[in-house]
Amino acid sequence: MPVTRLLKGPGDNAAENGQAIVCVGLALEAEILISEFPGEIGGGQLPDLGTVLDRATAASCKGVISFGLAGGLSPELGSGDVVIASGVVGHNGSFSTDDAWSGWLLSAIPRALYAPIAGVDAAIVPRTQRRELGMRSGALAVDMESHLVAQFAARHGMRFVAVRVVIDSMHRKIPRAALACVSSTGEARMSALGHCLLKRPADTLNVVRLCMDWLPARKALVNCCDMLSASVYRVGL
Numbered sequence: 001m002p003v004t005r006l007l008k009g010p011g012d013n014a015a016e017n018g019q020a021i022v023c024v025g026l027a028l029e030a031e032i033l034i035s036e037f038p039g040e041i042g043g044g045q046l047p048d049l050g051t052v053l054d055r056a057t058a059a060s061c062k063g064v065i066s067f068g069l070a071g072g073l074s075p076e077l078g079s080g081d082v083v084i085a086s087g088v089v090g091h092n093g094s095f096s097t098d099d100a101w102s103g104w105l106l107s108a109i110p111r112a113l114y115a116p117i118a119g120v121d122a123a124i125v126p127r128t129q130r131r132e133l134g135m136r137s138g139a140l141a142v143d144m145e146s147h148l149v150a151q152f153a154a155r156h157g158m159r160f161v162a163v164r165v166v167i168d169s170m171h172r173k174i175p176r177a178a179l180a181c182v183s184s185t186g187e188a189r190m191s192a193l194g195h196c197l198l199k200r201p202a203d204t205l206n207v208v209r210l211c212m213d214w215l216p217a218r219k220a221l222v223n224c225c226d227m228l229s230a231s232v233y234r235v236g237l
Contacts, residue, residue, distance in 0.1 A: 020063035020232045025145040029068040029221065036225040063101065063159040063237045065228060066149040069217060070141035070164035071174075073118065073134030078169045080216030082112040082224060083141045085162035090119035090147025097150075098159040101235045105163060108227045115140040117162055119147025123174070130170050141166055159237065163224055167217040168210060176203065 024030050070083065077083075084106045088095045106114050118139035124130055133142060146162045153160035168174060176196070197204055 019061040020065055020237050021061055022065045022067050022228060023145060023149045024068045025143070026068060032218070032221050032225060063161070063232065064149060064153040066146040066162040067224070067228065068143065068145065068164060069167045070117065070143040071124065071130065072140070072166045072169045073130055073142055074140045075170050077140060077166045079167055079213040080220045081166045082109055082220055083117060083164050083166065084109070084112050084114050085117040085146065085164065086114050087116045088119055088146045088150045088162055089116055089137045089139055091121070092147060092151050095147070095150035095154055095160065097161050101159055101161045101231060104231050104234050105161060105227060108231065109224060113140060117146050117164055118142040120144055127171060127173070134170070163228070165217050165220040165224065167213050172209065172213065174210070176200065
C-alpha cells in the first residue's frame with residue numbers, strides 16, 4: 001500500500017473540521033489523490049500503516065477510508081460502478097463500516113450501491129472463483145486492501161468506510177500479463193508488461209480491454225474524490 005493521505009474538512013481549523021486518512025493500494029490511485037489532496041502525512045508498505053494511524057490519531061484524525069479500484073463479483077456491475085461498503089469480509093474476519101458516514105457518501109455519490117465488499121490477499125483471476133466468492137460472501141466487489149485497512153481501523157478505534165470503484169466486471173478475463181506488470185508498491189511497470197506480452201501475445205486483446213475499462217473507472221474515482229473531503233466535514237470527524 002504505497003500511500004496514505006490526510007484529508008481536512010473545509011476551512012483552516014483542522015480540530016474543528018476534522019481529518020481522515022485515505023488509504024490506496026495502487027500508484028495510479030495515489031496519483032488521483034495527490035492531484036486532489038496535497039496533505040500527505042505518511043506512506044510506505046502496509047506494515048507501516050499502524051505507525052501512520054498512530055500519527056493520525058495524534059493529529060486528531062478519527063476516520064479511515066479505503067479507496068480505489070475493485071473487481072466486480074456480480075454480473076450486474078461494470079466498469080465505473082461505485083460500491084460503498086456496508087461491511088468488509090476477509091480471512092481475518094468481518095468488519096462493519098460506519099453507518100452515518102457510509103450513508104452520507106451513499107446519498108452524495110450518484111448511483112452508488114451499498115453492499116458488502118470482500119477482501120483478499122491475492123488477485124482472483126478465474127471467473128469461477130469470483131462467482132464462488134460472491135456467492136459465499138454476499139459481496140458485490142473485491143479488493144486487496146479494504147480488509148487490512150478495516151482491521152487496522154478497528155484496532156485503533158477509528159471510524160471506517162470503504163469506497164470502491166469497479167474496474168472489471170465479473171465476466172472480464174483478467175490477463176496475467178496485466179497482473180505481472182504491477183510491482184509490490186502498486187506501480188505499473190510498462191517494460192514488464194511489454195515483456196509479458198511478448199511471452200503471452202494472446203493476452204494482448206484482454207489487456208487492451210482492461211485499459212478501456214480504466215477510462216470510466218478513473219472518471220468515477222475522480223468524481224468520488226470530491227465527496228470524500230466533503231464527507232469528512234459533514235459527518236463531524
